Amino acid sequence: MNPSNYIILSALLFGIGATGVLVRRNAIVVFMSVELMLNASNLAFVAFARMHGNLDGQVVAFFVMVVAAAEVVVGLAIIVQIFRSRRSASIDEPNLLKY
Amino acid sequence: MIDTNTGEAVVFWICAILSVLGAVGLITSRKAVHSALWMALTMVTLAVLYIANAAPFLGMVQIIVYTGAVMMLFLFVIMVVGVDASDSLIETIKGQRWAAVLLGAALMLIMVWGLGSALAGIPATGLEFANRQDGGNVQGIAHLIFTDYLVVFEVTSALLITAALGAMVLAHREHWKPKPTQEELSKARFLGEEHPGNRPNPGIYARHNAVDTPALLPDGTPTELSIPGPLRARGDIAPVDIEDVHAIEEADSL
Amino acid sequence: MQELMPATGVFSLLWLLIxxxxxxxxxxxxxxxxxNKWGPYLAVSTIVIDALxxxxxxxxxxxxxxxxxxxxxxxYSWVFAGTFKVDMAFQLDQLSMVFVLLITIVGALIHIYSLGYMSHDPDRRKFFGFLNLFVAAxxxxxxxxxxxxxxxxxxxxGLASYLxxxxWQYKPSAAAAAKKAFIINRVGDVGLxxxxxxxxxxxxxxxxxxxxxxxxxxxxxxxxxxGLLLLLAACGKSAQFPLQAWLLDAMEGPTPVSALIHAATMVTAGVYLITRSNAIFDAAAWAATAVVxxxxxTMFMGAIIGCAKDDIKKSLAGSTMSQIGYMVIAAGLGPVGYVFAIFHLLTHGVFKxxxxxxAGSVMHAMKDNVNMRRYGALRALMVVTFGTFLVCTLSIMGIPPFSGFWSKDSIVHAAFESSNLVGICTVLAAGITGFYMTRMVAMTFYGKARWEDDAHPHESPAVMTIPLIILAIGATFLGMALLFWGNIETWLEPVVGFEEGHVAIPELLLMAITLAVVLIGAAIGWIQYAxxxxxxxEPHGNLLTRAARAELYGNEINDVLVVHPSFWLSRFLVWFDNAWVDGFVNSSAAAVGGLSGRMRKYQTGFIRSYxxxxxGGAILVVVALVLVRLS
Structure with a gap:
């Protein structure tokens, strides 16, 4: 089996995640889709590390996980905050910033 | 050239199919809880794929951080927002859905074609040597983090602390008035309009003691106060048994 | 050149004068x-101290x-930029000395006179402030x-003159006259x-x-x-042809202003400039000829205008132009004339x-009416004014032994020294001077009373007549004093140079001819107006009279040559600005605005649209990358 299959899998997951961000309205699900995209890129990093034979790719993937964790914490706190004031978790609701 | 044996191929295909399934499930489920569960599936399969890719440390971290911490956080927030809250499937922005699907598919196509043609025929080195150098995968990553990536690592700590603080600030609810003391609470209770004592339990003087059976007052009339709010709201109140009323009247006439 | 002495003793107070x-x-x-209360007296006292x-x-x-x-x-050192160094430094020599005396003494008299003349003006504090500013400048x-x-x-x-x-800026004519004076003066200032x-x-x-x-x-x-640029400057300030048009309109100002600025001092600044720059004009013969x-x-223009104007102040203004023409001629004659230019400037400053x-006193009596045709028979009612006016008139006409005779005769003499043509011109102009001054005196003080119905002529208060008397004394004796006692030639010679020329006609004969011409002019004037x-x-008059009444069409010429072309240019520029500059700016703004109006519809507020x-953009980037790197 060719190791580039991992990369292609990562591309598929990334595309699915992107579509999810665009299609879903529930902020939590949108957030999950973003996490999916991050994970897809992590998979690519790990596969590249293996193909190139050094561990830098894995280290970067590790940092991506750390940053993603921080992002989830803040993002979910914002979602809770929005939900508190608007009683809704839809990202179409906060649409006042427009023409 | 690394050897990708048949075992890995089997693992890859199983996990690849499962992860794509999880991803599609994630974006198609109506309920957020289901999405979260589908995501957990994808995360776990990805962890397996990491391990298969000679990254056992990342695989473990993936399971601990994502399927452990991040998933819990998601579920917790879903609990706050409401487990039952489900999206309607009607798209409100005109053309958004098909444009999104089209663009997502285009992205996938381009990346698959581009990466596929770019990576075809490039030999992969494999991580056996790199992992062996420091005595293992974890030691190798540790070596890199605390040498080449030390500054990044330290900055990450600052990021995590900031994120924690930010989450605390955002989740903090402002108090506009001082918290009422117990004395104030009890005064408010006894001076208020409502009866300060207990409400009647369901089933008092009635024939049944089920929660949907209203209690009877001494004159035989049923009181809805004894029924829990949700049942009242649903209208799930059992009819008053006329025999009970008669029994009370008999007791009165004695 | 004279040696420069350091200013010691009283001369170290030079700065105090300013x-x-x-x-x-x-x-x-x-x-x-x-x-308001004590301001005018403060202003007068500063000038009196200056005079002392x-x-x-x-x-x-x-x-x-x-x-x-x-x-x-x-x-102190005022400007130093690279090799350009200018000091804040004052120089007092014989030439500036006589000017300082003229400015401070005549200035003091006019300040005192103004106390009476402007006593009813609500803005007289401002007036004295401007007057002081003028003297300082x-x-x-x-x-x-x-x-x-x-x-x-x-x-x-220039600024003080404008102000x-x-x-009386509430009068549109005064405001317009101020602007006119300022703008025409700017032309000369550019020259300087x-x-x-x-x-x-x-x-x-x-x-x-x-x-x-x-x-x-x-x-x-x-x-x-x-030299020519300095001449241009002098023309602007001294109302010489072709920049003469502002002086007659400048009579819109209060009469003391006309006396101080537009007769005695400021308008002679051009003569001062030419005389001061004598070293340049001596070395540039063509420029000196142009000056003559x-x-x-201007001498003839001023005299002709003076003959025809019925406005007493405008007639005097024409006379001023004409007399300054005399000075400019003398200054242009070179070392034979500089001294006499200054001599005539001094006597003229006093008698004018x-x-x-x-004239101000008469106007004061006639309710500010300036039309001489409405005067007449005032000599008995205003004895002091009439007497002093008559003395000054005789002086300006050049009747011996009054001041004007000595200075004008010196100029005529100097003119004959350099050229007979110029000499004859000065004699002719002297005759015209005799005519218009006699006309002025006759129309104002003799003949029948042609007053407006509400006029009640009376003599002016002492605060006005005393300066008149002092000036009349000056108009009588200043000439002789300067010539015989003060020895003005030797006094000024170290600064401006002096040389005696040779004239073909004997000096006494020349005097007699000039005097005769003046008397003929005066006699014509007397016969016609007394x-x-x-x-x-005013009668219709002949062509020359009408032209003179119209100030020899100076304003019309300015209009045609300068004002109308400027209007056309401005109109063209306004059109160009509106049609092209604004058009471009507005249409580009409209284009951006319209485009934005359409583009902003894409700001739906929906995060998912963004x-x-x-x-889409990311895909474009990836496509570009793939096409560039992989094809």
Whole structure:
């Protein structure tokens, strides 16, 4: 089996995640889709590390996980905050910033 | 050239199919809880794929951080927002859905074609040597983090602390008035309009003691106060048994 | 060149001469209504102190040797930029001394006169503030030791003149006259500033000492250019042809202003400039000739206008133009004439101030009516005014032994020394002077009373008549005093040079001819305006009279040559600005606005729409990358 299959899998997951961000309205699900995209890129990093034979790719993937964790914490706190004031978790609701 | 044996191929295909399934499930489920569960599936399969890719440390971290911490956080927030809250499937922005699907598919196509043609025929080195150098995968990553990536690592700590603080600030609810003391609470209770004592339990003087059976007052009339709010709201109140009323009247006439 | 002496003793107070009126003006103009009561007296006292100081300086100066009378007082270094250095420095020599005396003494008399003349004006604090400002600027003009500092004074008097002409700015005619004076003066000012720039380029300095000391190094062409530019400046300030049009309108200002600024001092600044720059004109013969030509033209123009105007002040203004023409001629004649230009300037400053103040006194009596056709038979009612006016008239006509005779005769003499043609012209103009001055006196003081119904003529108060009397005394004796006792030739000779010329006609004969011409002119005037009835409305008159009434069409010529082309240019520019510049700007703005109006519809506020366009952009980038790197 060719190791580039991992990369292609990562591309598929990334595309699915992107579509999810665009299609879903529930902020939590949108957030999950973003996490999916991050994970897809992590998979690519790990596969590249293996193909190139050094561990830098894995280290970067590790940092991506750390940053993603921080992002989830803040993002979910914002979602809770929005939900508190608007009683809704839809990202179409906060649409006042427009023409 | 690394050897990708048949075992890995089997693992890859199983996990690849499962992860794509999880991803599609994630974006198609109506309920957020289901999405979260589908995501957990994808995360776990990805962890397996990491391990298969000679990254056992990342695989473990993936399971601990994502399927452990991040998933819990998601579920917790879903609990706050409401487990039952489900999206309607009607798209409100005109053309958004098909444009999104089209663009997502285009992205996938381009990346698959581009990466596929770019990576075809490039030999992969494999991580056996790199992992062996420091005595293992974890030691190798540790070596890199605390040498080449030390500054990044330290900055990450600052990021995590900031994120924690930010989450605390955002989740903090402002108090506009001082918290009422117990004395104030009890005064408010006894001076208020409502009866300060207990409400009647369901089933008092009635024939049944089920929660949907209203209690009877001494004159035989049923009181809805004894029924829990949700049942009242649903209208799930059992009819008053006329025999009970008669029994009370008999007791009165004695 | 004279040696520069350091300013010691009383001469170290030179700066005080300028500072006193400047401080007075600052106090009056900035002090507001607080100073209404005592402000005018403060203004008068600063000038009186100045006059006393000037007399003290004169006495001190006369005690010095003839070659040791130039004092230099360097206050501080004013401008230094690269090789360009200008000091804030004052220079007092014999030439500036006589000017300082004229300005301060006549200025003091006019200030005192104004106390009476302006006593009912609600704005008289402002008036005295402006008047003080004028005196300060004029003193700066004559005391500066370099052209740049003189330029400051030059602009200062222009500003004060503008403010005072437009003093009654609620009258549209006064406001327009002020603007006219200012704008025409600017043309001359450009000449002076260009002259200063050429001097700096040529000599590397603008101080009198450096410029006059090194005229030998410059080519004659350069000197001619500087001379012509200085002449342009002098034309603007002294109302010489072709920049003469503003002076007649300037009579819109209060009469003391006309006396001080537009007769005695400021309008003679041009003569001062030419005389001061004698080293340049001596080395540039063409420029000097141009000066004479300008002087002759203006002399006749002023005299002719003076003959036809019925407005007493405008008639006097024409006379002023004409007399300054005399001075300019004398200044253009070179070393034979400089001294007499200054001589005539001094006597003219005194008797013309007297004439204007007399006219002001008459107007004061006639309820500010300036039309001489509505005067007449005033000599019995206004004895002092009539007497002083008559003395000054005889002086300006050049009747011996009054001041004007000596100075004008000197100029006529000097003119014959250089050219018979110029000499004959000056004699003719003297005859015209005799005519229009007699006409003025006859129409005002003789004949029948042609007053407006509500006029009740009366003599003016003492505060006005005393200055008149002092000026009349000056108009009588100043000429003889300067010529015989003061020895003005030898006094000024170290500064401006002097040489005796030779005239074919014997001096006494020349005097007699001139006097005869003047008397003929006076006799014609007497017959026409004292013997015959003067009509109350002006008669149609012949072609020349009508032209003279219209100020020889000076305004019309300006209109055609300058004003209308400027209007057309502005209209064209306005059209160009509206149609093209604005059109381009507006249409591009409209294009951006319209585009934005359509584009903003894509700002739906929906995060998912934005994310969609982000993804589209990302895909484009990826496509580009793939196409570039993989194909």
């Amino acid at each position: 500072a006193l009126p400047l401080a007075g003006s600052a106090i009056l103009l900035l002090g507001g209504r607080m100073t 100081l000037a007399i003290w300086m004169l006495v001190e100066m006369m005690g010095q040797g003839a070659e040791e009378r130039t004092f230099n007082d360097n206050i 004029m003193l700066l003009l004559v005391l500066a030791n370099n052209y740049l500092l003189m330029y400051v004074g030059w602009e200062g008097v 005072l002409i437009g003093f 500033s260009l002259a200063i720039m050429v001097m700096f380029v040529t000599f590397g300095s603008v101080s009198f000492e450096d410029v006059f000391g090194s005229t030998g190094q410059a080519s004659e062409g350069t000197l001619t250019a500087i 030509v300008i002087g002759v033209i 101030a007297g004439l204007f103040l007399g 013997r015959r009835e003067v009509p109350v409305t 994310a969609l366009s982000m993804l």
